[in-house]
Amino acid sequence: MTTKTITVVRDLLATNKQAAAAIRTELRARGILCVNLLSSPGSGKTTLLEALAERFRDRFRMAVIEGDIETERDAERIRAKGVPAWQITTGGACHLEARMIGKVLGDVPAAIDLLFIENVGNLVCPASYDLGEALRLVLLSSPEGDDKPAKYPQAFLSADALVLTKSDLLAYLPFDPGRAAAEALAIKPGLRIFTVSALRGDGMDGLAGYLAEALEGLRSGRA
Amino acid sequence: MHELSLVSSVFEVLEEKAREHGAVRITAVVLKVGIMSGAVPDLLESAFETFKKGTVAETARLEIVVVPVKVRCPDCGGEAVRADTDFSCAGCGSRRVEIVEGRELVVERIELET
Numbered sequence: 320m321t322t323k324t325i326t327v328v329r330d331l332l333a334t335n336k337q338a339a340a341a342i343r344t345e346l347r348a349r350g351i352l353c354v355n356l357l358s359s360p361g362s363g364k365t366t367l368l369e370a371l372a373e374r375f376r377d378r379f380r381m382a383v384i385e386g387d388i389e390t391e392r393d394a395e396r397i398r399a400k401g402v403p404a405w406q407i408t409t410g411g412a413c414h415l416e417a418r419m420i421g422k423v424l425g426d427v428p429a430a431i432d433l434l435f436i437e438n439v440g441n442l443v444c445p446a447s448y449d450l451g452e453a454l455r456l457v458l459l460s461s462p463e464g465d466d467k468p469a470k471y472p473q474a475f476l477s478a479d480a481l482v483l484t485k486s487d488l489l490a491y492l493p494f495d496p497g498r499a500a501a502e503a504l505a506i507k508p509g510l511r512i513f514t515v516s517a518l519r520g521d522g523m524d525g526l527a528g529y530l531a532e533a534l535e536g537l538r539s540g541r542a
Numbered sequence: 543m544h545e546l547s548l549v550s551s552v553f554e555v556l557e558e559k560a561r562e563h564g565a566v567r568i569t570a571v572v573l574k575v576g577i578m579s580g581a582v583p584d585l586l587e588s589a590f591e592t593f594k595k596g597t598v599a600e601t602a603r604l605e606i607v608v609v610p611v612k613v614r615c616p617d618c619g620g621e622a623v624r625a626d627t628d629f630s631c632a633g634c635g636s637r638r639v640e641i642v643e644g645r646e647l648v649v650e651r652i653e654l655e656t
Contacts, residue, residue, distance in 0.1 A: 321655065324653050325653075326650070330647065331573075334551065414544055472627045504637075505630070
């Protein structure tokens with residue numbers, strides 16, 4: 320019997336990264352901007368998408384892939400806004416993986432401008448999985464507390480933009496948007512930060528403009 | 543808790559390497575886990591113990607090498623290990639740093655018997 324040491328150096332997320340790269344290539348070729356939304360449960364991901372659906376109604380064609388452990392509730396809320404939505408129920412899994420998105424992608428109509436993926440509500444696990452998105456948005460709502468970026472750094476490190484939600488509650492809560500922003504920027508310099516109330520519409524122009532600009536950038540880069 | 547999913551990927555690699563080298567058993571597995579990888583070493587260990595029963599790695603010992611965050615600064619050229627979540631350059635304070643280590647999640651090497 321011989322004992323041997325074998326050098327392997329294999330990335331455990333390699334399979335997911337390959338699937339994500341294929342999705343990114345396909346969506347870029349189709350001129351679709353894909354945005355992955357990450358946050359704790361109840362931070363307002365679905366409400367933000369409802370508000371964007373209203374705002375983009377006459378401007379962009381939107382579609383949404385919803386990830387949840389159970390129920391079609393979020394997809395139903397999005398469909399009620401006239402936006403096509405697909406629900407992925409993970410049945411217990413705490414995050415979406417790229418191959419789950421790949422399976423739905425064939426059903427997404429060709430004439431779409433913005434494809435949002437609402438990840439499973441969880442500020443930890445989804446951060447490790449690239450879904451082939453062009454932009455990753457992390458949401459942090461005022462009731463959660465302004466100390467979360469340093470406590471959950473991976474999510475903020477992996478994001479392109481931070482959306483501080485439920486700004487309409489700031490008058491009642493000890494949440495300091497400046498502190499949340501400073502913590503997040505220490506982890507990820509250059510992170511774009513938006514403070515919004517999806518219900519009242521405050522700050523939504525800035526976020527909508529950012530998404531429109533990213534779509535334009537993706538399409539001009541493609542041409 | 544996505545460690546079960548990660549450990550199932552470890553076992554795909556182990557089965558493949560065991561076949562490739564004609565191994566009768568795998569005796570050790572070394573993983574490199576970055577602090578910013580999002581995976582928790584304790585949970586990887588528990589998942590590994592659960593998964594290994596009945597596999598070629600049933601008696602294998604798992605070693606996890608935890609990799610701290612190392613940043614490289616394009617402004618001053620410095621490299622430094624950062625202990626907290628302040629990922630600025632330790633030398634010049636620049637915030638334009640690149641994280642060069644600390645996000646990996648890798649099967650580094652294995653020991654096997656043939």
